[in-house]
Amino acid sequence: MKRVIEALRAYFKSLPVYTPAFDETIEAVISRVDKKIEYKRGEHLAELSPDNKDFWFLTSGFLKEMYRNPYSQGDTLFNLVPPQSIFVNEDTLFLGKHPQHYFTAYTDVIILRFSQKSFEDIFREYPLVQLLYLSGTAEIQKNRRTRLTMLRMPKTIDRVNWVKTNRPDLYRFMDRITLAQYIGVSRASLYRAFDKTGKYQY
Amino acid sequence: MSDRIDHDAVYNFLHAQLRIESLEERYKLREFSRKFQIKSYQPGELLWDLESTTGDLNVILSGAFGEYFKEKEGNHLLRFYRKGKCAFSEDLLLYSKPSETFTRCLVEGVVASVPRSLLLLAGEEGNFGPSILSGLINLSMTEYRYTTYEMLQTSVEFRIKAALEQFPELLNVIPRKELSDYLGISRASLFRTLKMFGHEKSN
Numbered sequence: 131m132k133r134v135i136e137a138l139r140a141y142f143k144s145l146p147v148y149t150p151a152f153d154e155t156i157e158a159v160i161s162r163v164d165k166k167i168e169y170k171r172g173e174h175l176a177e178l179s180p181d182n183k184d185f186w187f188l189t190s191g192f193l194k195e196m197y198r199n200p201y202s203q204g205d206t207l208f209n210l211v212p213p214q215s216i217f218v219n220e221d222t223l224f225l226g227k228h229p230q231h232y233f234t235a236y237t238d239v240i241i242l243r244f245s246q247k248s249f250e251d252i253f254r255e256y257p258l259v260q261l262l263y264l265s266g267t268a269e270i271q272k273n274r275r276t277r278l279t280m281l282r283m284p285k286t287i288d289r290v291n292w293v294k295t296n297r298p299d300l301y302r303f304m305d306r307i308t309l310a311q312y313i314g315v316s317r318a319s320l321y322r323a324f325d326k327t328g329k330y331q332y
Numbered sequence: 333m334s335d336r337i338d339h340d341a342v343y344n345f346l347h348a349q350l351r352i353e354s355l356e357e358r359y360k361l362r363e364f365s366r367k368f369q370i371k372s373y374q375p376g377e378l379l380w381d382l383e384s385t386t387g388d389l390n391v392i393l394s395g396a397f398g399e400y401f402k403e404k405e406g407n408h409l410l411r412f413y414r415k416g417k418c419a420f421s422e423d424l425l426l427y428s429k430p431s432e433t434f435t436r437c438l439v440e441g442v443v444a445s446v447p448r449s450l451l452l453l454a455g456e457e458g459n460f461g462p463s464i465l466s467g468l469i470n471l472s473m474t475e476y477r478y479t480t481y482e483m484l485q486t487s488v489e490f491r492i493k494a495a496l497e498q499f500p501e502l503l504n505v506i507p508r509k510e511l512s513d514y515l516g517i518s519r520a521s522l523f524r525t526l527k528m529f530g531h532e533k534s535n
Contacts, residue, residue: 274476281483282516
């Protein structure tokens with residue numbers, strides 16, 4: 131447990147908003163982390179079931195964030211969540227709706243829970259927790275904005291290079307199917323792009 | 333009278349989008365919405381640009397606007413704003429950084445704006461300011477999520493369909509070249525697909 135807690139502490143300290151003034155708040159959050167769960171590769175995260183508004187922290191491993199694509203059969207990858215990340219049921223937490231996304235373990239993973247109730251309790255004593263929340267979500271939002279730039283590139287190989295350069299933390303661990311889904315192209319297009327340039331993923 | 337109607341509209345749009353729940357916060361939101369200044373925009377006029385320093389929070393009362401991301405290779409259309417949407421430079425308003433985007437009026441419209449300083453002032457009176465900021469970040473995240481859905485469609489047809497579902501006026505507000513850049517597809521593919529959908533005439 132000590133190591134996973136250390137990972138959570140390191141995450142908060144890596145946020146742009148962090149200053150030592152946040153240390154007490156961070157320790158208060160850490161003291162209220164109440165659940166550690168391990169999943170094996172391929173398993174579905176049942177904890178993020180409907181109406182779950184808790185905050186989850188991925189300490190190790192990768193998660194696939196999936197959604198039901200209305201235009202194609204089956205589900206589609208929305209995002210690959212790397213270790214040291216916060217993730218939530220956005221539909222439930224932000225919009226009070228049934229979640230459209232679900233999470234599966236891409237590798238073996240360890241996740242921690244910080245409940246919404248704990249957030250509310252801590253907020254009364256440590257209002258700075260709100261700034262930690264803002265800074266954490268802002269990082270996710272910035273990543274989404276920059277990823278859209280990549281998704282608008284007309285050439286597949288440019289998209290691949292973008293991931294390689296800008297998200298090496300994901301690129302090194304992605305199989306080709308996941309890479310194709312992450313960059314919004316078919317597997318055939320990805321293979322053609324690699325063949326054409328004579329370059330391969332690794 | 334018309335100002336009153338506009339400020340009511342600002343309140344209604346903010347309330348609908350920001351999930352302000354308690355009675356006290358709704359009252360504060362009502363007060364806050366009265367501080368917005370109303371202004372008309374013509375196509376081509378900028379709502380904010382790369383040199384802007386104030387970081388206004390804007391509520392679109394009518395018309396349509398496009399936000400562009402400035403890059404070395406050129407400007408990329410990032411997202412659209414239409415009636416009822418909150419429009420703001422995330423860099424300026426949320427992170428106090430110079431803006432990496434600018435926003436241009438695409439269809440004549442009216443916008444209600446309030447400077448960041450007033451938002452911060454509201455924040456000094458308790459939790460209201462942070463609630464608004466948190467709501468704005470959540471809004472942005474949700475909008476980017478929907479745009480990401482569009483862009484993850486591997487088929488050009490589905491990509492166009494998904495974009496039109498998000499923004500039905502899309503075909504009327506920007507030129508086709510800009511639209512093909514926005515969708516990350518070639519102009520030929522865009523033309524072929526729109527023709528198939530009956531939006532383009534045959535040669």
